[in-house]
Amino acid sequence: xxxxxxxxxxxxxxFVERNxxxxxxxxxxxxxxxxxxVANSLAVVLIAQGVxxxxxxxxxxxxxxxxxxxxxxxxxxxxxYLAVVFETVSDMxxxxxxxxxxxxxxxxxVGRSTHMVGSAIFSLVxxxxxxxxxxxxxxLAFRLDMSNANYFSAALILLVGSVSxxxxxxxxxxxPLLFPERGMQMTHVIxxxxxxxxxxxxxxxxxxxxxxxxxxxxxxxxxxxGIRAALIEGESVADLWRSMLGLxxxxxxxxxxxxxxxxxxxRYAKRTxxxxxxx
Amino acid sequence: xxxxxxxxxxxxQNGPLDVALDVDSASKVFTSGRPFLKRLVGRAxxxxxxxxxxxxxxxxxxxxxxxxxxxxxxxxxxLIRLISTLLTPDSGSVRVFGHDVVAEEAVVKRLINxxxxxxxxxxxxxxxxxxxxxxxLYSVEPALARGRIIEILTRLGVDSRSIxxxxxxxxxxxQQKVAIARAFLSxxxxxxxxxxxxxxxxxxRREVQAFVREIRDAHDATVILCTHDMNExxxxxxxxxxxxxxRIVALDTPAALxxxxxxxxxxxxxLEDVFLELTGRSIEEDIEDKK
Numbered sequence: 001x002x003x004x005x006x007x008x009x010x011x012x013x014x015f016v017e018r019n020x021x022x023x024x025x026x027x028x029x030x031x032x033x034x035x036x037x038v039a040n041s042l043a044v045v046l047i048a049q050g051v052x053x054x055x056x057x058x059x060x061x062x063x064x065x066x067x068x069x070x071x072x073x074x075x076x077x078x079x080x081y082l083a084v085v086f087e088t089v090s091d092m093x094x095x096x097x098x099x100x101x102x103x104x105x106x107x108x109x110v111g112r113s114t115h116m117v118g119s120a121i122f123s124l125v126x127x128x129x130x131x132x133x134x135x136x137x138x139x140l141a142f143r144l145d146m147s148n149a150n151y152f153s154a155a156l157i158l159l160v161g162s163v164s165x166x167x168x169x170x171x172x173x174x175x176p177l178l179f180p181e182r183g184m185q186m187t188h189v190i191x192x193x194x195x196x197x198x199x200x201x202x203x204x205x206x207x208x209x210x211x212x213x214x215x216x217x218x219x220x221x222x223x224x225x226g227i228r229a230a231l232i233e234g235e236s237v238a239d240l241w242r243s244m245l246g247l248x249x250x251x252x253x254x255x256x257x258x259x260x261x262x263x264x265x266x267r268y269a270k271r272t273x274x275x276x277x278x279x
Numbered sequence: 280x281x282x283x284x285x286x287x288x289x290x291x292q293n294g295p296l297d298v299a300l301d302v303d304s305a306s307k308v309f310t311s312g313r314p315f316l317k318r319l320v321g322r323a324x325x326x327x328x329x330x331x332x333x334x335x336x337x338x339x340x341x342x343x344x345x346x347x348x349x350x351x352x353x354x355x356x357x358l359i360r361l362i363s364t365l366l367t368p369d370s371g372s373v374r375v376f377g378h379d380v381v382a383e384e385a386v387v388k389r390l391i392n393x394x395x396x397x398x399x400x401x402x403x404x405x406x407x408x409x410x411x412x413x414x415x416l417y418s419v420e421p422a423l424a425r426g427r428i429i430e431i432l433t434r435l436g437v438d439s440r441s442i443x444x445x446x447x448x449x450x451x452x453x454q455q456k457v458a459i460a461r462a463f464l465s466x467x468x469x470x471x472x473x474x475x476x477x478x479x480x481x482x483x484r485r486e487v488q489a490f491v492r493e494i495r496d497a498h499d500a501t502v503i504l505c506t507h508d509m510n511e512x513x514x515x516x517x518x519x520x521x522x523x524x525x526r527i528v529a530l531d532t533p534a535a536l537x538x539x540x541x542x543x544x545x546x547x548x549x550l551e552d553v554f555l556e557l558t559g560r561s562i563e564e565d566i567e568d569k570k
Contacts, residue, residue, distance in 0.1 A: 021404055
């Protein structure tokens with residue numbers, strides 16, 4: 001049993017190593033992607049910088065502007081991280097289909113959970129590094145006041161919250177199995193819905209209905225709220241334990257649910273011939 | 280089906296363990312024009328049915344090179360996908376060394392590997408990176424794999440610089456050799472070759488054919504070779520199944536198949552003659568029709 005688990009874990013590194021190699025080989029694209037993300041994040045944070053000039057009067061004090069900058073910056077960064085994790089996991093099928101390797105990966109003697117574990121590990125590391133680069137640029141550009149920040153509780157809640165997003169990502173990865181031609185675009189709909197209802201750029205409880213009610217079911221909302229509380233208010237793990245426990249519980253439900261949904265999708269794909277490389 | 284020899288009579292004298300592959304009345308039908316969402320709400324029509332594999336039944340003995348001969352679109356690749364666990368049969372069964380491809384999928388996957396007509400790789404990755412990925416999936420020790428990759432690729436005539444360059448810079452023939460190395464690396468006991476030499480130059484084709492023989496002779500592997508190259512099938516295969524419209528229309532050794540159509544007017548028939556006689560058309564015409 002333990003031998004089997006060891007073998008599966010070692011096999012899961014195949015996906016980590018392959019994705020690292022792909023990232024290195026597509027380094028030009030990675031540079032473009034980072035620049036695009038930095039530009040997007042800066043554009044969002046600049047909204048706060050220019051809020052007074054936009055309304056023609058000093059609606060907010062300098063301190064409030066700084067708080068808004070931090071609020072939006074955290075929203076942009078955390079969302080970027082969660083989106084990278086979600087995309088990396090949900091793209092595990094689209095990538096293989098695009099490269100034409102899907103049949104070889106699916107006929108290899110590795111469990112689908114091994115495949116997913118490998119993709120998830122890579123997504124966490126990749127998402128973290130990617131976000132760190134954007135964070136450095138934003139901190140330098142806006143001289144954010146992080147003196148109150150509790151980085152440990154922020155990192156912990158980010159890690160715990162990633163688990164739920166991985167579960168949703170696995171469900172999303174089923175779409176390219178069922179719909180070879182448009183499945184990948186469908187995963188973007190899930191992502192867009194999450195960004196809309198999770199209080200990324202506006203506090204979730206301040207959103208209009210029905211978005212505020214819908215946000216209750218989004219794990220991303222609690223990750224973003226928790227990280228804001230940790231980085232702006234300096235809340236500790238003890239202060240955030242309820243959110244962490246909730247996120248952990250959501251992850252424990254969403255990961256097996258994602259694997260089950262994916263397994264149904266795989267069976268359907270094998271019955272209908274949708275694993276063909278060209279779709 | 281025309282056959283002068285039953286599979287188990289010639290291959291598998293020692294019982295089921297000698298049977299590498301057993302296909303028993305396997306069928307696969309594809310239906311198009313029935314969108315998933317319409318099916319979910321029960322509004323899909325009957326759609327168009329295509330019978331890709333129609334109650335195929337045959338056995339392949341251990342260490343046999345078994346040819347499946349037929350033009351494009353006659354179910355050869357579907358059959359290979361059924362054996363490779365990429366498709367599930369609608370009816371009947373497929374067993375690899377006694378293991379059912381559906382019920383014992385994980386076991387079957389450890390026994391097989393495949394080379395398809397398209398050498399599918401991560402194009403930006405080098406042969407080494409692609410093959411290391413494959414080696415890890417098949418639990419080959421990384422240190423051992425690196426050495427074997429270089430050894431196999433060198434043996435196949437892939438120059439050492441190309442081993443570390445992106446696959447997209449290689450010719451199709453070279454890519455196909457890397458595909459063969461990928462299959463060989465996992466030491467499969469059942470190797471599925473789906474038109475592995477299509478599009479290769481004569482020299483590369485001969486090299487691949489020599490490799491197929493070596494896999495059988497030196498590694499005790501059983502080889503299923505799908506092809507529409509009559510000469511290749513004649514030279515390599517111990518037995519050949521001629522497939523037409525998802526069915527096996529004849530199954531025997533190349534010599535026995537040719538004997539079926541031997542006559543005074545045609546004293547030395549070829550496999551092409553056999554195909555023409557049994558299906559009513561030439562394989563080249565059929566390939567052209569499909570283009």
